[in-house]
Amino acid sequence: MRQFPIFFTVQDRPVLLVGGGEAAAAKLRLLLKADAWVTVITEDPLDEILDLYELGEIDWEARGFDAADLNGAILAYAATGDDAQDRAVSAAARKAGVPVNVVDRPELSNFITPAIVERDAITVAVSSGGAAPVLARTVKAAIERLLPPNLGRLALFAERFRGAVKAVVPAGRDRLRFWDKFFSGPIAAQVLSGDEKGATEAMLAAVNRRTPEEPGIVHIVGAGPGAADLVTLRAQRLLNQADVIVHDRLVSDEILDLARRDAERIDVGKTPGSHPVPQDRINAIIIEQARAGKRVVRLKGGDPFIFGRGGEELDELRAAGIAADVVPGITAAQASAAATGMPLTHRDHASAVTYVTGHLADGKGGDAPAVDWSALARSGATLAVYMGVGAAPRISQDLSDHGLADTPVTLVENATRPDQRTVTGRIRDLADLVRLNGITGPAMIVIGSVAALARADQGTDAARMESMSCMAAAV
């Protein structure tokens, strides 16, 4: 260890800052966050510094540095950009025994300001001891990604209950265990997901019971379209903490590998037309698991609220009185668009986009409201059709009957996965595009003039010819 790490209390204590440029302002912002009382010495302050002075938040002297400025200071910073002045501040501070930092001059400093990750009360400081400041910043960025943004709220939440826990849970091992369980348990998860009201109720009950064990929580999490690096940071964190993962067929192994090694995995995957685990049973599983006090991640392909039945599961959980929240994922339409360079809206092509299921086009939708293809055809919006491969002949027929026979269409199969394929053509040929290209995997069908902008990477010669003619039509 090259330097000794400490956190220094500067609240309401005098700190000297010599300099008035951007580097000085950056240090000033940081010092004010910690409520230091800062005196700035400079003849040439930035407006930002003047504003703070006018607001009465700092002292400012419009002159050069004098060694007497160090009297009473607990820390000194020099950021003048002038070698002689910076050296003078450094030498005088050392002589007066005041710790000094000269910005970007480790040889003139006897302390550094580390790279900082801040979450309210939680502060993580990273230093390379001057060996590789850029590496320290890279480490800081990695920690930023790891720590949930509201971790500080969790610290403040725990602080609110410290007295109450102290009053009822005996000191030593019991109290340690209480907090240990709290920070890795469902109440903390509730705070982190933003439900402080629910967490407060649960914590009050836990304090009265003297144990934070509680019925579990269900996070309904979108896993995105397949690529593991398209999973959100929140989803990654929850996967890493889950006791049980209840997942669909469309969730890739790569994503499941992000989960805690010892987490139980329950596969409730469905294939089109066959439903190995009926929805009622899935609802029952997640409720049972949460009632057993587990942290459950209900992991779904894409986004849970886009043709994902996330709404139904959330209703059931709420009715059962189980804490639940929803983490969005990248939906297949957006993934397909990005993966093929095909914007779903475009100033020259479409000012609206409709997400629609093709599953109902073959009349097998049961009680679900029917899709009005004639209204969609008239809307001029880009149509992003989910679950449409099986019903491609019917969709092609319906839209052609309503005047879209020549409209470009792009199919993106297995978007963002290693086996992604893109084929393009015209609506009237949609059934052939599916058949001739052997599209069997999960695929999006995107309809509208934007579809001609997609980069077609595979497909039959006929599909490629179509694609070229679509591009020509678009130009």
Ligand SMILES: C[S@@+](CC[C@H](N)C(=O)[O-])C[C@H]1O[C@@H](n2cnc3c(N)ncnc32)[C@H](O)[C@@H]1O
């Ligand atoms: C039951 S829906 C689930 C949609 C999911 N909730 C979402 O937001 O993407 C399944 C349909 O999503 C589409 N889909 C899912 N993943 C896909 C992928 N990687 N590439 C293309 N389409 C996909 C297909 O149309 C598939 O039939």
